[in-house]
Amino acid sequence: MSPRQFTALKSGLFLLCLVPLANLVYGLIADTLGANPIEVLTRGLGDWTLRFLLITLAVTPLRRLSGLGWLLRLRRLLGLYTFFYALLHFASYVWLDQFFDWAEIGKDIVKRPFITVGFASLLLLLPLAATSTNAMMKRLGGRRWQVLHRAVYAIGIFAVLHFWWMVKKDITEPATYAVVLALLLGMRLYWALRSGPGRHGVGVS
Amino acid sequence: MLIQRLTDILSSEITAPEIYRGRREFMRAAGTLALAGGLGLQVADAAAGVKLAGTRPGPYGTSEELTPYKDVTTYNNFYEFGTDKADPAVNAGSLNPRPWTVRVDGLVNRPGQYDIDALLKLASLEDRIYRMRCVEGWSMVVPWVGYPLNELIRRVEPLGSAKYVEFTTLNDRARMPGLRSPVLDWPYTEGLRLDEARHPLTLLAVGLYGETLPNQNGAPVRIVVPWKYGFKSAKSIVRIRFVEHRPISSWERAAPREYGFYSNVNPEVDHPRWSQSRERRIGEFRKRKTLMFNGYGEQVARMYTNLDMRRYY
Numbered sequence: 001m002s003p004r005q006f007t008a009l010k011s012g013l014f015l016l017c018l019v020p021l022a023n024l025v026y027g028l029i030a031d032t033l034g035a036n037p038i039e040v041l042t043r044g045l046g047d048w049t050l051r052f053l054l055i056t057l058a059v060t061p062l063r064r065l066s067g068l069g070w071l072l073r074l075r076r077l078l079g080l081y082t083f084f085y086a087l088l089h090f091a092s093y094v095w096l097d098q099f100f101d102w103a104e105i106g107k108d109i110v111k112r113p114f115i116t117v118g119f120a121s122l123l124l125l126l127p128l129a130a131t132s133t134n135a136m137m138k139r140l141g142g143r144r145w146q147v148l149h150r151a152v153y154a155i156g157i158f159a160v161l162h163f164w165w166m167v168k169k170d171i172t173e174p175a176t177y178a179v180v181l182a183l184l185l186g187m188r189l190y191w192a193l194r195s196g197p198g199r200h201g202v203g204v205s
Numbered sequence: 206m207l208i209q210r211l212t213d214i215l216s217s218e219i220t221a222p223e224i225y226r227g228r229r230e231f232m233r234a235a236g237t238l239a240l241a242g243g244l245g246l247q248v249a250d251a252a253a254g255v256k257l258a259g260t261r262p263g264p265y266g267t268s269e270e271l272t273p274y275k276d277v278t279t280y281n282n283f284y285e286f287g288t289d290k291a292d293p294a295v296n297a298g299s300l301n302p303r304p305w306t307v308r309v310d311g312l313v314n315r316p317g318q319y320d321i322d323a324l325l326k327l328a329s330l331e332d333r334i335y336r337m338r339c340v341e342g343w344s345m346v347v348p349w350v351g352y353p354l355n356e357l358i359r360r361v362e363p364l365g366s367a368k369y370v371e372f373t374t375l376n377d378r379a380r381m382p383g384l385r386s387p388v389l390d391w392p393y394t395e396g397l398r399l400d401e402a403r404h405p406l407t408l409l410a411v412g413l414y415g416e417t418l419p420n421q422n423g424a425p426v427r428i429v430v431p432w433k434y435g436f437k438s439a440k441s442i443v444r445i446r447f448v449e450h451r452p453i454s455s456w457e458r459a460a461p462r463e464y465g466f467y468s469n470v471n472p473e474v475d476h477p478r479w480s481q482s483r484e485r486r487i488g489e490f491r492k493r494k495t496l497m498f499n500g501y502g503e504q505v506a507r508m509y510t511n512l513d514m515r516r517y518y
């Protein structure tokens with residue numbers, strides 16, 4: 001792929017990632033989100049956070065399976081969108097669900113396991129977003145950067161748990177995400193084990 | 206007691222403008238019915254509800270703004286038609302609420318099968334505007350049509366040994382696609398203590414907004430217990446059984462730590478996974494404080510003076 005083609009691809013992807021948000025905002029304005037639009041908004045943003053997280057996690061295996069090296073260069077964009085949607089999801093909880101009642105929010109984080117793990121995923125995303133620049137990558141050094149960014153596996157597990165513990169009874173959706181996550185992490189584990197203990201970790205990120 | 210009844214009726218008359226506002230919706234519905242009649246449609250075929258004639262304002266009204274008809278009929282928890290709250294409005298067309306019979310049995314002197322048309326004529330129909338609080342943290346104000354469940358209960362003459370009442374929802378896969386998924390232990394059952402079931406607030410509802418119940422709201426007949434979380438109000442019931450021992454209801458069986466038998470609306474006792482102190486009234490932006498017994502404490506609190514509400518949530 002030529003640099004120009006890649007730039008076009010990346011710009012297209014950048015815009016595409018905004019479509020879910022635009023859709024929700026349009027729904028709010030046009031009043032097409034049903035009887036409880038705020039719930040649809042908060043949940044929609046949560047759904048898309050999780051989806052972007054899984055899409056980000058799919059980049060490495062896809063590249064390995066397809067051999068398309070440039071896929072890796074889209075990973076940062078997708079990871080940052082994950083963080084962006086997580087922030088919006090959190091903001092909609094803080095504003096539209098709790099109306100900035102910080103005492104109540106603190107209590108929720110401590111008392112409700114599903115909120116605790118959701119919050120843990122958000123906290124873990126912070127250092128990953130902060131170290132996503134080239135300069136930070138250099139400063140940390142590739143090896144340490146890679147180790148730090150393995151936190152994304154924990155984020156994935158917490159995020160699925162967050163959804164699983166939230167639903168009232170019908171676990172179809174969180175179970176579906178859990179299967180996808182297990183596949184994405186399982187492939188890494190398989191490759192890591194196969195490449196032998198001596199080379200442990202290389203190519204795992 | 207008598208004096209209290211009188212003030213209740215009086216206060217509902219003060220809320221007449223609210224009822225009036227609802228009536229304008231009724232007129233719209235009446236128009237639909239006239240059209241349906243003109244086309245020679247049968248009651249069972251009419252997609253929209255059919256106007257219920259001769260209802261009178263009932264007690265315990267609230268002057269709060271009614272939740273719009275559209276929201277009341279498109280945002281429903283009725284797992285027999287799917288677990289998403291938009292599902293029932295889409296899937297409940299297959300319910301076919303007529304013909305319909307309700308079996309009333311168990312510890313009573315006069316058990317029987319009640320045809321829906323007989324039930325509709327059993328007592329005079331009242332308009333009852335109630336708050337409805339879902340265990341999930343949202344609420345509505347719904348103008349129901351029905352009469353106190355006790356009208357039926359006293360006719361069947363419960364025996365002294367009857368302490369509880371169990372309600373069973375229809376369990377027919379051909380008419381309820383959601384039953385194919387084992388999310389709950391079907392059929393859906395719910396229960397009340399006999400005194401709760403006989404309380405004048407407890408309604409045998411056959412309509413809302415002046416029309417017969419839409420399928421997704423529990424056609425053709427359901428229970429409404431306004432001081433308890435919504436799932437206690439069983440929909441599309443086919444059986445009312447009087448029993449001696451406390452029945453275990455579907456949600457209680459599914460998650461006993463989360464959904465107790467009583468499930469009285471209580472802002473001080475949280476659901477294990479979320480707070481119950483506030484609620485989002487459908488149509489409002491800010492959340493509002495949840496009221497003890499959903500605001501019906503004056504009528505019902507005395508039934509629970511000896512009950513530890515933390516233990517018996």
Ligand code: HEM
Nearest residue numbers: 039042043046047049050086090093118119121122159163
């Ligand atoms: C990486 C971080 C997070 C991810 C991936 C995530 C994902 C999700 C998902 C998938 C849902 C369910 C949506 C649905 O029902 O369709 C959800 C719901 C929810 N999340 Fe998160 N979440 C994250 C962080 C947080 C944080 C930090 C909070 C608050 C402190 C939070 C609060 C909530 C709440 C309150 C709901 C339920 C919304 C409702 O019932 O209306 N989440 N989240």
